[in-house]
Amino acid sequence: MLKINEIHKSFGKNEILKGVDLTIDKGDVVVILGPSGSGKTTLLRCINFLEKADSGMATFGELQVNLHDASKKDIHTIRQKTAFVFQNYNLFNNKNALENVTEGLVIGRKIHKTKATDIGKKALDKVGLSDKYNSYPSQLSGGQQQRVGIARAVALNPDIILFDEPTSALDPELVGEVLTVMKNIANEGTTMLVVTHEMSFAKDVANRVIFMDGGVVVEEGTPHDIFISPKEERTKKFLKRVLPEDYTFYI
Amino acid sequence: MSEGLNYTFLIDTFFIALSGVPITLLVTVVALLIALPLGFLLALTRINQVPVLNWFSRIYVSFVRGTPIIIQIFIVYASVPLILSLFFERYNININVYDINPIWYAFIVFSFSTTAILIEVFRSALSTVNKGQLEAAQSVGLSNLQAYLRIVIPQALVVALPNICTATVNLIKATSLGYAMSLQEITLKAKVAANVGYNYVEAYIDIFLVYIILCSLVEYGFKLYEKRLRRYKYVSA
Numbered sequence: 001m002l003k004i005n006e007i008h009k010s011f012g013k014n015e016i017l018k019g020v021d022l023t024i025d026k027g028d029v030v031v032i033l034g035p036s037g038s039g040k041t042t043l044l045r046c047i048n049f050l051e052k053a054d055s056g057m058a059t060f061g062e063l064q065v066n067l068h069d070a071s072k073k074d075i076h077t078i079r080q081k082t083a084f085v086f087q088n089y090n091l092f093n094n095k096n097a098l099e100n101v102t103e104g105l106v107i108g109r110k111i112h113k114t115k116a117t118d119i120g121k122k123a124l125d126k127v128g129l130s131d132k133y134n135s136y137p138s139q140l141s142g143g144q145q146q147r148v149g150i151a152r153a154v155a156l157n158p159d160i161i162l163f164d165e166p167t168s169a170l171d172p173e174l175v176g177e178v179l180t181v182m183k184n185i186a187n188e189g190t191t192m193l194v195v196t197h198e199m200s201f202a203k204d205v206a207n208r209v210i211f212m213d214g215g216v217v218v219e220e221g222t223p224h225d226i227f228i229s230p231k232e233e234r235t236k237k238f239l240k241r242v243l244p245e246d247y248t249f250y251i
Numbered sequence: 252m253s254e255g256l257n258y259t260f261l262i263d264t265f266f267i268a269l270s271g272v273p274i275t276l277l278v279t280v281v282a283l284l285i286a287l288p289l290g291f292l293l294a295l296t297r298i299n300q301v302p303v304l305n306w307f308s309r310i311y312v313s314f315v316r317g318t319p320i321i322i323q324i325f326i327v328y329a330s331v332p333l334i335l336s337l338f339f340e341r342y343n344i345n346i347n348v349y350d351i352n353p354i355w356y357a358f359i360v361f362s363f364s365t366t367a368i369l370i371e372v373f374r375s376a377l378s379t380v381n382k383g384q385l386e387a388a389q390s391v392g393l394s395n396l397q398a399y400l401r402i403v404i405p406q407a408l409v410v411a412l413p414n415i416c417t418a419t420v421n422l423i424k425a426t427s428l429g430y431a432m433s434l435q436e437i438t439l440k441a442k443v444a445a446n447v448g449y450n451y452v453e454a455y456i457d458i459f460l461v462y463i464i465l466c467s468l469v470e471y472g473f474k475l476y477e478k479r480l481r482r483y484k485y486v487s488a
Contacts, residue, residue: 050386076392084390090383094405094483107401108392136483156391 001026007056016042018215029192031202034212040195049075083153087165089145091137097148098133101155123155127181143174163194211235261453267444268457271437278426282361290369315367327360328432353432368418376411409481416473420466
């Protein structure tokens, strides 16, 4: 459904993405792991044109787009097919929870307001915020804000939702509620591409795990392949660092 | 005769000063109508580092901010008629430049100076709105224009409003310098009335009162508007 070919991106002299390929099928839950600075977030942002890639192609169903010089129309089309969940939630501060969810429907997708309100309420119900329709972001906890962020993405009914470290800015005790919501929507068959440091989510929910380092895909496979029998030295090293308890056994 | 204040004159002149309010307000409103959009657009050129325009706004701001308004008035009031008369002569337009109402010069001077101030007001206000707000708006399918109109500007405006209020009040007060080009505003009218019997103290008191009433009303209006705009902030849960 989504295919990315040979994507390159540099910031100044610093080459962040050195030719990344990526294929995602409908219903996939793909988790990208990797140390910070490995280009995971940049990859996600390039797919949604929040960052302009230096080169690379994206194939979205029938639509093929050059990631470097896509037309405004193509960018708009791709953004209609995708939704983005941000690390810092980025809820619209001047809109309440319900308006945050309906904004993209009414303005971005020209859906009638009554219908959009309906969809918006359902999306907020799904993430467990039926009592917060009228709350502004400043009145919500981090976990609640991120759940609104997810509702905003889900309501758009996109072909794929891109998650950029959705739990990294949260207090530890709020991570669980967001992961639960993500699990639920994954179980409904939503196609997801998730950058995260939550290994449990990668193990339990993903059907494919990609390990990135230094701007390239080092290794990819099922969670079992990556976590139990990683082939590449770099993957092993990374896992040893983030999952020390699994390895104490062998020392 | 010269003992104490001339209360009859004080009261009469108060109303004469008051009759200058429409001109003061007209100049203020026209200057704001020009300066608000222009200041906003030039602030955008500075934030987005638009080539040439970015430099233009920067130089423009430092020039206007670095010179007293009274000097700007003198320059415009002295040079524009000269340029115009040359222009009229050349194209055989039969208009006497000295018949032009000074209010046109006031529009020019005060729009110029207010624009410079508002560029800085908007620049600082826009930079308080996190870039993520724009990105989130784009990611849900809003165009840049829609994102600015619906998400970024409403938030920037809340931050900018106290400073816009200050700029407006300063502008109202600055129009008193319009007397230097015989603009029929509050200060000039009261002063002219005082010339007859040398009742300057009374006239100055009247001018003082009219400005303080006018400015307080404007400030109050801004406060109400600000309260309405910022209802999404710090609302009790």
